[in-house]
Amino acid sequence: MRLTSLAAVLMAIASVPVAAQLSSAETAMTKTIDAEQDRTIRFLETMVNQNSGTLNLQGVEAVGKMVRAELEPLGFDVKWIPLPETGRAGHIFATHKGSGRGKKMVLIAHLDTVFEPDSPFQTFKREGDRAIGPGVGDDKGGIAIIVAALRAMHQAGTLKDADIVVALTGDEERPGSPIDKARADLIAAGKWADVALEFEGLATDGGKDFATIARRSSTSWTLKTTGRTGHSSGVFGEGLGFGAIYEMARILDAFREELREPNLTYNVGVIGGGTPAAIDEQGLKIAASGKTNIVAETAIARGDLRSLTDEQDARARAKMQAIVAKHLPGTGAELTFAEDGYPPMAPTDGNRALLATLNRVNRDMGLPEMAEWDPAKRGAADISFVAKDTDGLAGMGPAGEKSHAPGESVDLPSIARQAKRAAILMSRLAQEPAR
Structure with a gap:
């Protein structure tokens, strides 16, 4: 090998993040997520092919039943909370009781999409490493990541001690009214939790992943x-x-x-x-x-x-x-x-400390650290309703394009990457003392 070529190789190696040793359980989780990627994509396809536009109340509840079938075998107590008084279908809240010693976590995503039954954009389609479909990224891809991460934790034994509430709202895209009733259960979960993780789309730019520690109000x-x-x-x-x-x-x-x-x-x-x-x-x-x-x-x-x-x-x-x-x-x-707006998720020291924990996960996985995403580039989301009561990270969902528009797509490899980050992060948080 020529000297110039050797120097180039050494420089390339030096630019790659050095991975610390993952624990045996963490390594097992990454292997499980990779092994089950096809299963995760099939689950995503099934959800996407069920229309769940916010005003399609039966469709929203149907997706909730799909998620129930995934979470109950993992030891979650799953409840459907109907909300007819708000004009919306309702929410799924699933509770896993752990040791009670680690940080309590609420995982936030939503069952509904912006695409009602009269939309011509209705079905899942795969094109290599990309999938196209209504809500494939926002937010059924986020739900798929939650399920993949929890399944990996369950198989590795790290879910056993974790205290988790999975909160899946059925009206994120068009919230029901009154908003205090529509978000009462989520707000209560935020007051209980030490950490909130929101699984809407991952912020990316130039091939880099970014972390969301703040969202603006609406x-x-x-x-x-x-x-x-x-x-x-x-x-x-x-x-x-x-x-x-x-x-x-x-x-x-x-x-x-x-x-x-x-x-x-x-x-x-x-x-x-x-x-x-x-x-x-x-x-x-x-x-x-x-x-x-x-x-x-x-x-x-x-x-x-x-x-x-x-x-x-x-x-x-x-x-x-x-x-x-x-x-x-x-x-x-x-x-x-209006009295039914979304509050802000302000950038806080607690959110930044949580990002630092996530970046330790990134380093240990051999991934680049994630910088903070500009909050002016993100819309409002349900995590804002718990932001005053708990530390939080948003944007834990998949990378994708054209959210809320026909042709909405998701990068399928990002689902596994995000599920691994989430599984390791949650497993570590479950071992940290609660506040």
Whole structure:
């Protein structure tokens, strides 16, 4: 071998993470996950081929039954929690009682998808190392990882001492109302747990895996402006003022100019104005009419607000209300926030300590360490409801593309990789003293 070639080989070896010795149980878990990868993919295919759009209540419950069949043989007490009062199917909560000495863990994923029965995108298809299908990544791939990891722990004997609640909501994509009822069981599980692991999609970029220690909130708002209507020849004058649409434009442009700060966004999703204008009960459609020579009487807009912390959220809301209060002559405005939003999962020292534990797992597996993912690049998720009560890591699910869109896909090798990380992480956490 030439010297230059030898040097290149040595440099390549030096760049690979050095793997510490995994325990015999941890090695056994990685082998089990590899050996059962085809079984895991078949389970994923079965789930994907059962439509479970949020409003398909029977379909959501059917996927819950599939998961029950996987968890009960592992020693989990599985309960279906129906929630007809919220307009949704319900949730699966499965409890495994361990020694009571290690860290208590809640594993979070969801049974539902954005694809209702009328969607043309309905079936699972495999193309080599990629699978395509509705919810294949979001979040049935996450459920498959949970089951694969727990099966490996069970076979290796590390599940025996682990105190775990598997919380699979049936309405993550379109939460039921009231939200406090829809998430009551999850919030209770968060208060019980020392650690929350959420199995939505893995963040990746440039071939690298990233860890999610923070997610932003998601809250909707409605803005209604009013004006004095009349002949447009009097617009801007003392008698009529500026009208509802100019007042709406003033407010929204001020939001754009004055609310800029990192990790804060405020989208306008729908808008309409005229004489008259009204919004439907779902807050999705605005009916408006008017003439060019009539000053607009009403304008309506709806959007969302996303923030990283409670403090940022409160600050943004106060600024928005202050902007709204500065009315143009002859106009009025009212801004209201929905009560069923998702809270933020703020970046905390506890979350970063949990990431450090995961990175020790990565080193021992011979994988690169995972850096923190930019929270502005992630949407809201159910882990946010437990974030104030327990340390957490999100994004423990598979890597994939086109989430929420026809052609949604998942990288199949990432399922095994994530299941190994999760199995080893959970096995180690089960041996750490509870708080």
